[in-house]
Amino acid sequence: MFTSLIFGPIEENIVHLKQADANAGFMKLKNARVKWFLSVNYDYIPKEIQETGQRTFRSITVDGDEFEFSEGFTDLHTKSYEHILNGGGFGLDEARNSINIVSEIRKMNPIGLEGDYHPFCEKALGK
Numbered sequence: 001m002f003t004s005l006i007f008g009p010i011e012e013n014i015v016h017l018k019q020a021d022a023n024a025g026f027m028k029l030k031n032a033r034v035k036w037f038l039s040v041n042y043d044y045i046p047k048e049i050q051e052t053g054q055r056t057f058r059s060i061t062v063d064g065d066e067f068e069f070s071e072g073f074t075d076l077h078t079k080s081y082e083h084i085l086n087g088g089g090f091g092l093d094e095a096r097n098s099i100n101i102v103s104e105i106r107k108m109n110p111i112g113l114e115g116d117y118h119p120f121c122e123k124a125l126g127k
Contacts, residue, residue: 007032010101015060016117021122024053026116037118044123 008030008096017024022039042050045057049070058070083089121127 006033010097013101013104013108014115015105015110016112016114017124018110019122019124022120023105024118024124025110026053026118027101033116035116035118037124039120039124041124044120054064058103 010029012028013025014027015023015025017037021041022037022044023039024035027034027036027087029068029080037044045054049057053071056073057067057068058073059068061067082088113125113127
């Protein structure tokens with residue numbers, strides 16, 4: 001898994017939220033703490049982003065510094081699949097850890113707003 005190569009192996013994996021339009025959780029890696037939130041619900045995008053007319057929001061915060069990188073990823077999946085079909089991409093050995101983590105997340109029950117959860121969870125749960 002790419003994150004494992006950079007941040008080390010996963011030590012803890014928690015799911016806080018599982019809904020039809022959003023999932024969120026927390027992963028503790030050897031060298032990183034990751035609060036993640038994935039959603040297809042436009043209402044969860046921050047209001048200041050919606051006011052710009054932007055339809056997507058991608059952001060990462062490292063050591064308190066936020067990097068917003070929503071622009072330029074419109075065709076990312078298409079380009080990735082084209083690259084794979086042309087013989088590029090990662091092999092099974094490289095992808096195995098990511099597949100295992102996602103499989104584990106799919107089987108987990110959410111714990112709700114406990115511990116180190118992503119702040120967008122509150123909006124998704126109407127808090």
